[in-house]
Amino acid sequence: MYAASREARSRSREALRAALTGSDSVAATTGSELFAVVAVLDDQRSLRVALADVSVPGSVRAELSERVFGGKVSPASLAVLTTAVAQDWSRTSDLVDTLVLLGQEALLESAADSGRLDAVEDELFRLGRIIGDNPDLEQALADRAKSASAKRELIGGLLAGKTETITQTLAEQVVSRQKAGVGVAFDELSDLAAARREQIVAHVRAAIALTPQQRERLAASLQRIYGKQVTVHVQVDPTLLSGLVVHIGDDVIDGSAIGRLERLRRALA
Structure with a gap:
């Protein structure tokens, strides 16, 4: 994503945060309605292109989105949409992808509000x-x-x-x-x-299922390494023979038997 779209996404997310006030139903409704808007844009290329056309002033594009979707979505959803459409996007797909992200974040906000x-x-x-x-x-x-x-x-x-x-x-x-x-x-x-x-995720492949105590110890060890709370998701993979492989972002910690054998093979070669 180019700089213009990154800035546009940042401002759109600020609009979402401002719109999500009140009960968790506001966030849930906003998320679902933004998904509905995306479905319309996916089906109507001419509208999609028009709403992201940087040769047209942002205020005009925002007015177009209000004419099309006004009365069909809630005021909160419309405020987020018009703000997003008024930004200058590097590519049309960046606008649509950001509306998807905003919908996801709104629904996750609703889940958080309801525990x-x-x-x-x-x-x-x-x-x-x-x-x-x-x-x-x-x-x-x-x-x-x-x-x-x-x-x-x-x-x-x-x-x-x-x-x-x-x-x-x-x-x-x-x-x-x-x-x-x-x-x-x-x-x-x-x-x-x-x-x-505000946690990071560790995707773990383990040769056998981990006990709750083992998961807790692993999470604590990773927290000490990364300095943040860590959520551990475990997938059982018997092909590892023993041990486990941890993926956090681009980092890979391979403590599996198959990994050790592969390192030995390369060393001998």
Whole structure:
């Protein structure tokens, strides 16, 4: 993302923070409505381009968005949308992607306000693992031939009554737009939820399931290393033989047997 879009995204996020006052229902409504706006923009290229056309004054673009969406979304959602549209974006896709991000952040804010953010974060991580471990499901959710509504119906049927409502809303939005890497997209959402709690996420692959005490000790050790609270998400991977592999951002800590064998092999070579 170029500098202009980074600045535009920053101002749009400020508008979101200003709009999310009052009850958690304001945040939930704003998130869902921003997703609905994105669905319209995905379907209408001419409108999408017009709202991001930097050759037109931002005030004119904001007025256009108000004519199109005014009365169809809440005042909070409209305030966020008009502010975003009034910014100068390097690319049209940057505007749409930012509206997606704002919708996600609004829904996570709602989860936090209702005390359900931990549950949503955990469900998003587990969903990413389930999809990543099921190639047929991942292919179906990323199938370009399937309509967005068909993908939403598929994931909605799988999650109905089994997850938080916010988790399902986020999941349906992800699969409706994602063309590849669906599992990774859920990992990114889980990380976004952790960031909302000012924590970092450790993605851990372990040869066997960790006990609660082992998870706590691992989290404490990583917290001492990184100086921040750490959320530990564990995936069992028997191919490691023993030990575990920890991914935090770009950092990889490989304490697995297979990793040690690979390092030995390279040393001998």
